[in-house]
Amino acid sequence: MKQHSRKRLPAVIGAAVAAVVVLTGTTTAHAAEDHSATRAALNSFQSAAGPGAAVYAGNSAGSWTLSAGTGTINTVKPIRSDEHFRIGSQSKTFTAATVLQLVDEGRVALDAGIDTYLPGTVTGNGYDGARITVRQLLQHTSGIAGYDPLGSIALVEPDGTYKLTTLIREGLKRAPVSAPGGGFTYSNTNYLILGLLIEKVTGQPVHQAVTQRIIEPLGLTHTVFPVPGHRSLPTPSVPGYHGGRLGPFFFWSPVLDYDPSVFSSAGAVISTLEDLTTFYQALTAGRVVSPAALAEMERPSPVTPIPYGLGIVRTTLSCGGDAWWHNGAVPGYLSETMVTKDGRHASVMTNAYLASNPPLQQLNTLLDTALCEK
Template identity: 65%
Template sequence: MKHTRQRFAAVIGAVAAAAALLTAGTAQAAPAGDHSATLAALKTFQAAAGPGAGIFAGDTTGSWQLSVGTSTINTSKPVLADQYFRIGSQSKSFTAATVLALADEGKVALDASVATYLPGVVNGNGHDGTVITVRQLLQHTSGIPSYDPLGSLALAEPDGSFKAATLVREGLKRPPAGAPGTVFSYSNTNYLILGMIVEEVTGLPVHEAVTRRVIQPLGLTRTLFPAPGDRALPAPGIPGYHGARLGPFFFWSPALDYDPSLFGPAGAVISTEQDLATFYRALLNGQVLSPAMTAELLATTPVTSDAYGLGVFRMALSCGGEAWGHNGGVPGYFSQTVATKDGRYASAMTNVHFTNNTPVQQIFTLLDTALCENHR
């Protein structure tokens, strides 16, 4: 479908009025249907987000994409579905899939204690790895608080990388959010510990284990889990920005350059909207795990408010039914991908991540609109 052009925002210098050209377009083989409601929702999302925003969506009949704003400030480059960006906590779904694949092989037991695999690692300050289970790490009911990534920058090794054990100890310095299994408390520390379990069980660095067990088998050629020290964003990549908005005014500056090991299995993966849609569709529809383990993946509990499984969120749709996926925010990017069992999918991103006023509701509305616009 051909591109349409309206006014999009550009920044010259530090602060400028947001009143230039907005670019909207579609690509790929688009299924029949009108995407005007999704375009409107995308514009609303981008108005509260970064310099640009994009969405890649579709169903069993085909796919399509939309872009507004710009992927690179001071240009009119669209956000394209095959461009690389840092996916943040969507990485947790890749880590969870790896742990569950190991469970399928009998190498990890979901209800075994953390101490079974990492004796002595989780202890002190009210934390007890002999009673916290692998399942509780996956579903964020361990009670272990999250470490503060940006507050941990001073803990870098001489080469600039970070050791997971060091960051885990930072999280354990805080008292438990609750007794294991009694409260949902989202925590990056949980997924660093899961990464350490993967390494202990496989004998591989976690980035290699996830790559071999999930990324490569699914043919995700534009998805990578970078090794510690590899800070490069492959080409074609979408630059990430730090910024602020005040009414019609905004300021963008390059996002923090950080080592991927600062987030590791909790948030270091790089991918594209297209690859993420492929991954979540495969995960949801049993192409990654056995039927029994896929059921475990999607199992929620009253403690998690019936919304979080094992590394994936459930999203109720306005047109009925549900979608599953995850969101992610790291310096420079905010994104989310969801898929349904009947073959619909949507992956959206923007190239900024605010520390405050993250447009969570706007991206929910955008994804819901994309999935429901022609399926009511």
């Protein structure tokens, strides 16, 4: 669920599996040659990533999928664009869009202190919820320190789930890293607080609010914000792995079961490459929030080292023009979706997250190549 900066910007032994190319959507079999640069970039990414990787890309004329490696170890099983996986911090864009809908409805003000809605929640240890605004939480300029909820495994409730209030209290035990608005620090606590804000304002659990406001209206039938306690992935799905690489060999073991409520509004959503593309395209086309709210989402703070807005990031492509993206990492998965406003899109995932050495440069190159390849 850790999100990584872009500057142009969190045993089974087997031999390496050869790359497999799969084409779907409107592309035909002979069209494989049309995407040779993207296929090479995908192979480079997968060789440093998990057992398998896939990219779902295209433009307003159609979409196609390339897969490398395997979705299931000890088999040759290409990853498909309609298979479910945990999207990690790409969930933050869903949460941000929900908050901006509440802004559109006049129920939340971006520049109001979070104490306006959650009095007494962000307090103590140097924090003052009257000074930390909703906008600052959305853009990670609140000064709240970074926090990995998986480190709070001991905070589990008797039923095996996690409460937002408990996770937030644990996150706020870390001292502030800057004054509110004084700097950019990526912190899951920001988005856990925003999840609690959604619950307080809507009167619904955050998973229900995001589902009813974002997932269902957009027809994202393969996207799920799981109910606390629901640990399984819908079918079809791509299994996630822990492990690493040593020369031509890889060492993978399945990710142990955990309850997604430990990530909640900061990273619990499950989706597919296809549904993620639909979501980001709808958002950037102005079909999720108002034009004014979208402009706020796309406007980065001047103190951010990357153009991070309100739950979405801007980048400039090598072929010119801007694209919008967010990435995500949770145990078993690393993913990212990037779209442009002229219809180009690329969504990438691999079924392992190598926390010590994630292949972010190869991921960036793959996305840029998929969007820029002629």
